Amino acid sequence: MKNKGIVFTAPNTAELIDCPLPDVLKNDQVLVRTVISSVSPGTERAVITDSPNCGGYQYHVFPRRSGYSSAGYVEKVGDGVKSVKPGDRVIVFWGRHGAYNLVPERQVVKIEDDNITFEEAAVVFISTFSMAAVRKCRTELGEAALVMGCGLLGQFAVKLLRACGAAPIIAADLVDARLEEAKASGADHVLNPTDPDFAKKAKAITAGGANVCIEVTGVGAGLDGALDCMAKFGRVALLGCTRDKNFSIDYYQKVHSPGISLIGAHTRARPDHDSYPGYFTERDDIIAVLRLISANRLSFKSLIPEQSYDPKDCQEVYDRVINDRSFPTLAQFNWTNVEL
Secondary structure (H helix, E strand, O other): OOOEEEEEEEOOEEEEEEOOOOOOOOOOEEEEEEEEEEEOHHHHHHHHHOOOOOOOOOOOOOOEOOOOEEEEEEEEEOOOOOOOOOOOEEEEEOOOOEOEEEEEHHHEEEOOOOOOOHHHHOOHHHHHHHHHHHHHOOOOOOOOEEEEOOOHHHHHHHHHHHHOOOOOEEEEOOOHHHHHHHHHHOOOEEEOOOOOOHHHHHHHHOOOOEEEEEEOOOOHHHHHHHHOOEEEEEEEEEOOOOOOOOOOOOHHHHHHOOOOEEEEOOOOOOOOOOOEOOEOOHHHHHHHHHHHHHOOOOOOHHHOOOOOEOHHHHHHHHHHHHHOOOOOOOEEEEOOOOOO
């Protein structure tokens, strides 16, 4: 069947091209007509620029596709599919930027609440990356928290830390606009990590140091600066993907001696089946986020851009993702008017 998708045909090159799909569905497959797909800036910048340590992609090999968080309508289902039916509004995770996604039933979650928009639903899966990091830190009510890096995952981390009762929450970033966004997301304090008194201020705000840190920069300087802000026995979730392996950190003084826990928090580091405390499956975290939104305990509306992009403008979007630090934290493609 006809389909169009965004393909990275070479480094720094994005094109909207034909990506045909099979006409016949397998027993467990679901065909979804995409309405909105979201750009995950850090991952997709790494994918299109051919950065190292980009899981699932063979270095220097193109073409590639991305766009793993989207929402739309079920169009067809295989004979064995039970959880959704044609017409249902659904989230697709680990799909692609495309007019259609054909995925196994396990990668589709029904949106039960009609009040949740496709725009908000299309970022739910990305938000679970931050949720997993918050869970792995075993964050408790009233614990002081630091979010190091306020891109999209950092904004989600602020919102989720607030939802689970962390206090106070400090957000740190180099970009003033992102700090303002973090305030809107629920941060109690914002700091620039280049401030010579950054650690001193963070420890004063937290009465001795943060108990929990969600480190989202993925760079050595970010982790090094975050460790200076931690309380004894603090837990640091390494959520930001580390493209550069050259880290210079005094592990004895900053990790070993104060008893800091460094926790690998890549979203793929999850159980495949059966969630348990601190470690939820992808599906269970998606369902948890949807419940929180429906219960008015969590909202991503402040992050949703006023205008989405036509997929034919994908090169312009990715040029800005790659080069423009002022580009909005979240960008989305609207697929409703794409001609096949």
